[in-house]
Amino acid sequence: MAKVAIMGYGTVGSGVYEIIAQNSEKLCKNTNGTAVEVKYILDIRDFDDHPHKELFTKDFNDILNDPQVSVVAEVMGGLHPAYEFTKSLLEAGKSVVTSNKELVATYGTELLDTAVKNHVNYMFEASVGGGIPVIRPLHQDLTANHITKIAGILNGTTNYILNEMINNGSTFEDALKDAQEKGYAERNPAADIEGHDACRKIAILASLASGYEVDYSGIETEGIVNITLDDVKCADKFGGRIKLIGYAEFLENGRIYSLVSPMFIPDECPLAGVNDVFNAIMVTGDCVGDLMFYGAGAGKLPTASAVVADVVDCVKHEKSPKKILWVKPQKELMADENDKQFAYFVRACDSEENIKKIFADAKIKPGAADGEMMFITKPMMAEEISRKLNELQKTVTAIKVLG
Amino acid sequence: MAKVAIMGYGTVGSGVYEIIAQNSEKLCKNTNGTAVEVKYILDIRDFDDHPHKELFTKDFNDILNDPQVSVVAEVMGGLHPAYEFTKSLLEAGKSVVTSNKELVATYGTELLDTAVKNHVNYMFEASVGGGIPVIRPLHQDLTANHITKIAGILNGTTNYILNEMINNGSTFEDALKDAQEKGYAERNPAADIEGHDACRKIAILASLASGYEVDYSGIETEGIVNITLDDVKCADKFGGRIKLIGYAEFLENGRIYSLVSPMFIPDECPLAGVNDVFNAIMVTGDCVGDLMFYGAGAGKLPTASAVVADVVDCVKHEKSPKKILWVKPQKELMADENDKQFAYFVRACDSEENIKKIFADAKIKPGAADGEMMFITKPMMAEEISRKLNELQKTVTAIKVLG
Numbered sequence: 001m002a003k004v005a006i007m008g009y010g011t012v013g014s015g016v017y018e019i020i021a022q023n024s025e026k027l028c029k030n031t032n033g034t035a036v037e038v039k040y041i042l043d044i045r046d047f048d049d050h051p052h053k054e055l056f057t058k059d060f061n062d063i064l065n066d067p068q069v070s071v072v073a074e075v076m077g078g079l080h081p082a083y084e085f086t087k088s089l090l091e092a093g094k095s096v097v098t099s100n101k102e103l104v105a106t107y108g109t110e111l112l113d114t115a116v117k118n119h120v121n122y123m124f125e126a127s128v129g130g131g132i133p134v135i136r137p138l139h140q141d142l143t144a145n146h147i148t149k150i151a152g153i154l155n156g157t158t159n160y161i162l163n164e165m166i167n168n169g170s171t172f173e174d175a176l177k178d179a180q181e182k183g184y185a186e187r188n189p190a191a192d193i194e195g196h197d198a199c200r201k202i203a204i205l206a207s208l209a210s211g212y213e214v215d216y217s218g219i220e221t222e223g224i225v226n227i228t229l230d231d232v233k234c235a236d237k238f239g240g241r242i243k244l245i246g247y248a249e250f251l252e253n254g255r256i257y258s259l260v261s262p263m264f265i266p267d268e269c270p271l272a273g274v275n276d277v278f279n280a281i282m283v284t285g286d287c288v289g290d291l292m293f294y295g296a297g298a299g300k301l302p303t304a305s306a307v308v309a310d311v312v313d314c315v316k317h318e319k320s321p322k323k324i325l326w327v328k329p330q331k332e333l334m335a336d337e338n339d340k341q342f343a344y345f346v347r348a349c350d351s352e353e354n355i356k357k358i359f360a361d362a363k364i365k366p367g368a369a370d371g372e373m374m375f376i377t378k379p380m381m382a383e384e385i386s387r388k389l390n391e392l393q394k395t396v397t398a399i400k401v402l403g
Numbered sequence: 404m405a406k407v408a409i410m411g412y413g414t415v416g417s418g419v420y421e422i423i424a425q426n427s428e429k430l431c432k433n434t435n436g437t438a439v440e441v442k443y444i445l446d447i448r449d450f451d452d453h454p455h456k457e458l459f460t461k462d463f464n465d466i467l468n469d470p471q472v473s474v475v476a477e478v479m480g481g482l483h484p485a486y487e488f489t490k491s492l493l494e495a496g497k498s499v500v501t502s503n504k505e506l507v508a509t510y511g512t513e514l515l516d517t518a519v520k521n522h523v524n525y526m527f528e529a530s531v532g533g534g535i536p537v538i539r540p541l542h543q544d545l546t547a548n549h550i551t552k553i554a555g556i557l558n559g560t561t562n563y564i565l566n567e568m569i570n571n572g573s574t575f576e577d578a579l580k581d582a583q584e585k586g587y588a589e590r591n592p593a594a595d596i597e598g599h600d601a602c603r604k605i606a607i608l609a610s611l612a613s614g615y616e617v618d619y620s621g622i623e624t625e626g627i628v629n630i631t632l633d634d635v636k637c638a639d640k641f642g643g644r645i646k647l648i649g650y651a652e653f654l655e656n657g658r659i660y661s662l663v664s665p666m667f668i669p670d671e672c673p674l675a676g677v678n679d680v681f682n683a684i685m686v687t688g689d690c691v692g693d694l695m696f697y698g699a700g701a702g703k704l705p706t707a708s709a710v711v712a713d714v715v716d717c718v719k720h721e722k723s724p725k726k727i728l729w730v731k732p733q734k735e736l737m738a739d740e741n742d743k744q745f746a747y748f749v750r751a752c753d754s755e756e757n758i759k760k761i762f763a764d765a766k767i768k769p770g771a772a773d774g775e776m777m778f779i780t781k782p783m784m785a786e787e788i789s790r791k792l793n794e795l796q797k798t799v800t801a802i803k804v805l806g
Contacts, residue, residue, distance in 0.1 A: 019547045019690060029614075030546040032726055125544065131691035133536075133544030141528065141536035143433040144422045144711035211432075270697055273676040280695075287422060287708035288534035292683075294673055294695035305690035308547035320723055323435055 002031070002315040005040040005063040007085060008076030009047065009056070012099050012126070015304025016073050017041065020311070021052075027308070031315045039069055042076075064088055071314045073307050074098040075126075083107050090114045090122060095318070097310035099126035099303050105200040109213040112325050121321045123310035128154065128201045129279050131302025132295040133309075138208050138283065145285030147209040150248045151263075151402055154201040156277035156297040157185045157192040158224050158244040163275050165232045166241065172227060184277055194223035195244060195260040202246030205281070206258055210250055212329040214258060220337070221260040231397050234347055234368050238376070240264045241272045245402060255335035263402045264345035264376075270294075271402070341379035343403055346389070347396035348373055358391050376401060405434070405718040408443040408466040410488060411479030412450065412459070415502050415529070418707025419476050420444065423714070424455075430711070434718045442472055445479075467491055474717045476710050477501040478529075486510050493517045493525060498721070500713035502529035502706055508603040512616040515728050524724045526713035531557065531604045532682050534705025535698040536712075541611055541686065548688030550612040553651045554666075554805055557604040559680035559700040560588045560595040561627050561647040566678050568635045569644065575630060587680055597626035598647060598663040605649030608684070609661055613653055615732040617661060623740070624663040634800050637750055637771050641779070643667045644675045648805060658738035667748035667779075667804045673697075674805070744782035746806055749792070750799035751776055761794050779804060 004020065006013050020027065020038050027036045040063050041047075041055045050056065060081075063069055072089050074096055076082050082103050086096050091114060098104065103111075104124045115122035125135045129152070138147070153159050157179055164175035176193065179185035191197045203216035224244050235242045243265050248258040265272040270292050274280040279297025284290050296302035313322075348355065349371050352364055364375040377385065389395045407423065409416050423430065423441050430439045443466050444450075444458045453459065463484075466472055475492050477499055479485050485506050489499050494517060501507065506514075507527045518525035528538045532555070541550070556562050560582055567578035579596065582588035594600045606619035627647050638645045646668050651661040668675040673695050677683040682700025687693050699705035716725075751758065752774050755767055765778040780788065792798045 015690075023547060023549075026549070027547065132694060133540040136544055137536040137540060140716065141539055141709070141712045143715045144426060144430065144708045146426075146429070268678065270673070270676055273673055275671065285708065287418075287704040289699045289702075289705055290697075291535060291699075292695070292697035294693075294697065296692045296694075299692075301690040302692055305547045305688065306544070309544045312546045313543065 001035045001037060002070050003037055003039040003066070003068040004311055005042065005069050005072045006038060007042040007063070007072060007074045009041050009043040009045070010075070010077070011300045012075040012303045012307065013041070013043070013073070015300040016075060016307050019301070019304050019308045027312060030312050034315050036311065036315060039066070060085055064092055069094060070318060071095045071097065071311050073311060074100060075307060076100070077102070079103060079106060086111055086122070087114060090118050090120055093118055093120055095121040095123070095314040095321070097123045097307055097314060099307055101127040101197070101200040101204060105203045105216045108204065108207065109326060109328055115321070116323055116325060119321055121314045121317060123313060124204070125310050126303050126306035128204050129281055129293065129295070130297040130299060131305045132279060132281065132293050132297065133306070134205070134281050134293045135208065137293065138205065142283065142285050142288060145287045146250070147283060147285050148250055149284040150202065150205050150209060150281065151271065152202065152205070152246045152281035153243050153271060153274050153279050154198040154246040154281070154297065155192055155244060156279055157189065159274065159279070160184050160277045161193070162224060162227070162232065162242060162244070165229055166236060169229065171229050172225070193225055195221040198244060198246040199260045202248055202258060202260060205246070206248035206256055207326045209248070210256055211326050212333050213326055214248070214256060214333065218334050219258045219260060222262065224262050227262050230368055231347065231399070234374050235264055235345065237368065238345065238365060238374055240266045240345070242399065243271060243274070249340060251335055251339060253339070255339060256333055257335040257340040261400055263400045265402050269402060337382040341381055343379045343401040344377045344385050345399045345401050346375055346377065348392045349394040349396065350392045355392070358388050372396065379403070404438045404440060405473050406440055406442040406469070406471040407714055408445065408472050408475045409441060410445040410466070410475060410477045412444050412446040412448070413478070413480070414703045415478040415706045415710065416444070416446070416476070418703040419478060419710050422704070422707050422711045430715055433715050437718050439714065439718060442469070463488055467495055472497060473721060474498045474500065474714050476714060477503060478710060479503070480505070482506055482509060489514055489525070490517060493521050493523055496521055496523055498524040498526070498717040498724070500526045500710055500717060502527075502710055504530040504600070504603040504607060508606045508619045511607065511610065512729060512731055518724070519726055519728060522724050524717045524720060526716060527607070528713050529706050529709035531607050532684055532696065532698070533700040533702060534708045535682060535684065535696050535700065536709070537608070537684050537696045538611065540696065541608065545686065545688050545691060548690045549653070550686060550688050551653055552687040553605065553608050553612060553684065554674065555605065555608070555649045555684035556646050556674060556677050556682050557601040557649040557684070557700065558595055558647060559682055560592065562677065562682070563587050563680045564596070565627060565630070565635065565645060565647070568632055569639060572632065574632050575628070596628055598624040601647060601649040602663045605651055605661060605663060608649070609651035609659055610729040612651070613659055614729050615736050616729055617651070617659060617736065621737050622661045622663060625665065627665050630665050633771055634750065634802070637777050638667055638748065640771065641748065641768060641777055643669045643748070645802065646674060646677070652743060654738055654742060656742070658742060659736055660738040660743040665802055667802050669804070672805060740785040744784055746782045746804040747780045747788050748802045748804050749778055749780065751795045752797040752799065753795045758795070761791050775799065782806070
């Protein structure tokens with residue numbers, strides 16, 4: 001019998017409780033015979049109406065000091081006290097699983113190290129892509145590959161907003177309001193629309209793929225607040241979609257080029273067809289080529305499904321903890337913008353002749369507005385595109401093309 | 404140090420050898436410190452020019468009787484002697500990993516049982532979807548889910564042919580010839596185009612998801628040989644794509660409805676955008692909702708990448724074998740066609756009035772040819788659609804709609 005504690009009884013926490021309570025037989029089979037049972041739920045709020053209110057506690061020490069508890073699901077979110085709780089639990093010899101991307105992106109290196117030293121597991125499948133299996137596949141199934149690139153639609157809220165713009169012709173403001181009304185976006189939507197959420201997630205994926213801590217604060221991050229309805233319409237006319245992409249490329253010089261940015265996705269790329277609040281992560285390996293993992297990136301039961309899979313994995317590996325691990329890099333890890341070329345999707349007001357002079361080999365089409373042209377450049381460095389855009393009469397938009 | 408043997412030095416086998424030889428350091432890290440080394444390659448052919456010709460043997464007993472060999476990659480294909488070799492190796496306490504879908508679909512139940520009894524592993528990630536992680540995600544990441552549905556593009560050759568028809572207006576015959584010239588299709592393409600390859604694969608996935616052996620010979624299988632260029636064009640006009648789908652639905656009565664058939668995939672479904680020789684598997688779980696796994700379904704290095712991931716997993720779990728397992732069902736497992744309703748995409752020659760009379764609520768559009776209409780029916784049983792199609796003046800095509 002494995003006794004589990006859940007810290008945080010919000011959306012995900014209640015989902016974890018429901019799944020464990022309702023699927024005990026199936027989980028027991030999948031742990032090779034060990035039953036899994038919730039012994040505590042930690043939350044500062046009162047849940048006196050809960051049918052199992054005896055499980056609730058407000059005192060973290062009940063969990064920490066109970067030798068029966070072997071696995072703890074930290075689904076409380078935020079950095080503090082989640083960090084202090086997790087650290088204490090790992091040091092006390094308990095495995096911890098989490099959906100807390102902020103914590104993993106900020107203290108993951110230290111917590112993974114603490115887990116290894118105490119012969120327990122720290123797992124975080126639910127921290128990226130909600131219910132989509134991506135952490136374990138990256139680590140286990142692609143073990144034979146050198147990962148060369150990761151490009152993901154990692155934030156469902158922004159994907160929903162962009163799709164509303166494309167499909168219903170909504171402005172950014174109206175689409176955001178709609179997302180807030182449907183409960184997809186927070187009242188303060190900054191973390192989503194400014195790209196910070198996607199930034200934490202790509203930092204976690206890049207750390208896992210490279211084996212080195214990728215500090216999220218060093219990732220250039222741009223959200224979708226400057227994307228207009230005209231941008232979206234023009235992209236559609238040109239044969240592509242604008243998506244907020246978390247991007248990491250693992251260069252041959254050992255460095256990592258990473259950014260979060262709206263990108264032009266050509267219609268042929270499977271990421272272009274990812275609609276609604278769905279997430280998808282494209283991973284490229286030197287042996288396997290392009291893979292894509294698609295599914296619900298958030299939500300109560302999808303995220304809880306990933307948390308419970310980690311709980312089961314911890315129970316199965318109690319005596320032989322896995323070592324999912326990255327370490328702090330000893331030298332500069334991050335490439336700068338001049339280590340990587342992108343093609344650009346550009347909307348500009350200028351003559352076709354002038355554009356052809358400045359951007360040789362550009363594919364040019366008339367734009368949505370009068371006197372406006374749109375084109376895709378050949379790949380070039382950031383410095384070169386800035387210089388060339390300055391030579392145009394007027395640049396409306398310039399967006400990197402995912403290639 | 405884990406010593407590995409490779410049985411069969413064809414496309415996949417040579418890929419497995421290359422990956423292990425070239426990535427020893429990375430693999431060692433991922434096995435938590437155990438080095439992985441190829442000790443034997445079994446093949447009946449001569450490879451005197453090979454830089455490591457000393458590894459080759461024609462005698463299976465060299466592998467069977469060498470106590471140093473702990474993991475064997477069976478990538479020889481076919482049922483015999485692959486079955487006898489695998490069985491002997493498992494009984495001798497060696498783990499076996501395989502890409503052999505035919506063997507897993509035919510003798511998987513017995514071989515999994517043999518593995519468990521001998522405390523070793525039998526793994527088969529590469530048998531379905533080539534390099535796409537799907538077996539391990541189904542078994543590990545979705546452990547908290549009741550799987551309700553699997554729908555997959557499981558055969559790259561047929562997907563290539565259908566895409567050539569859609570994108571280049573090729574006839575079926577020309578597209579097949581092109582696929583053969585490019586090396587995607589065998590000279591005898593029956594296993595691909597008649598659906599037998601996809602049938603083995605959906606049988607494996609359905610067995611894994613249900614925990615019961617799904618006998619592939621009981622799965623109704625129809626290939627793409629009757630799909631015409633006009634079918635493909637009409638589907639496109641109606642807003643969908645025709646794809647060969649391996650389908651399994653896990654009904655509430657405990658039975659499984661499975662078939663392999665060309666289906667109409669609405670453009671909004673992510674499976675519609677899967678082009679070229681790529682495969683993709685959509686899995687629906689009661690908690691996680693729809694997931695899709697996309698990537699290269701065949702090819703030397705993608706498939707070898709999956710085989711080597713299984714080798715590493717075996718090395719890591721030598722002392723605690725996993726129990727991926729299904730058993731023979733004790734009662735009738737397979738649902739019949741009247742347990743499941745499908746909507747149908749129909750091309751027919753008849754008046755709109757008559758069609759509306761027979762198929763209430765059908766969405767009707769003019770067809771590609773004179774006097775032809777096309778429509779999508781509401782979901783109905785096989786018996787009902789047959790009866791109604793007989794009432795039409797002339798039915799050209801009726802294809803199930805994936806919904």
